[in-house]
């Protein structure tokens with residue numbers, strides 16, 4: 001096949017005067033684990049539901065393997081969907097739920113049993129096959145929902161915040177399983193999530209949405225290291241964002257701390273990640289700032305120090321938690337710094 005497996009061309013959704021999704025064009029390759037990441041209300045679920053056929057677009061087209069599916073109902077599309085609330089039939093067992101789609105297709109009994117057994121093995125639910133849905137845990141229900149969609153061998157599997165209802169530990173376990181399932185069976189997965197850790201763990205490509213628009217797309221690592229704007233830098237990982245002015249190629253971050261940055265005179269955001277900042281009076285760095293340490297937050301293997309600049313701006317600094325008891329007392333003056341090239345300068349516009 002030439003070209004992407006799934007292509008969105010100017011796909012948009014309006015509800016009256018409100019635009020949930022602005023015209024969006026995306027190309028998703030075969031075997032991609034693609035994630036749509038964004039805050040609540042950014043339009044990511046609407047975009048996914050349009051792909052699945054559950055929301056009619058206001059304009060634009062959806063192509064799968066070159067064929068236009070824009071007007072097809074969900075059951076006639078080569079897509080499968082796993083819903084946030086699972087959407088299982090509570091009066092059926094795990095096995096019956098998983099078999100449901102093939103039954104509708106009038107699959108022969110022997111083939112059906114074999115396919116269901118394969119799915120039960122894939123999601124490690126052999127021992128729970130004959131339990132009714134209410135007798136299953138949240139994680140087990142999630143796996144039934146996944147198997148029920150996968151048994152139909154969709155070309156594109158759509159996952160709408162599938163792990164949102166699970167606690168953190170179970171979610172992490174499911175991340176490992178989802179990765180393994182994707183590696184084992186291949187296929188194209190599209191995940192909608194507001195959880196950047198989930199997206200970083202699972203996806204090989206990400207589209208970040210804000211206000212109904214895709215604001216950046218790329219590999220997770222590229223988005224983290226080269227965010228397109230201040231929103232992306234703060235949404236994908238932690239970021240310190242220092243608003244400043246660029247005048248004649250110089251940005252004054254704080255009294256006595258300037259950065260050379262060629263470019264037009266205009267307001268900019270200087271973005272620096274907490275883990276890029278070095279801490280302590282001996283910080284031998286090109287860029288140095290005086291600050292006051294106002295808080296220390298223990299976060300397990302690493303900790304965050306919150307430091308205030310004379311300008312009133314606040315900076316998060318990440319340190320190894322082993323160094324926590326070597327830190328000066330809260331309220332002390334400290335020197336912070338980073339190497340030139342570790343920050344990004346983004347135009348505020």
Ligand SMILES: Nc1ncnc2c1ncn2[C@@H]1O[C@H](COP(=O)(O)OP(=O)(O)OP(=O)(O)O)[C@@H](O)[C@H]1O
Nearest residue numbers: 015019020038039040041042043044045046047194
């Ligand atoms: N049926 C509808 N009628 C009117 N407005 C809607 C409808 N569905 C969604 N919207 C609006 O469209 C916008 C995008 O909604 P959507 O559910 O796609 O966001 P989201 O990013 O998935 O958010 P969340 O993570 O909270 O589900 C929101 O402002 C929402 O209120």
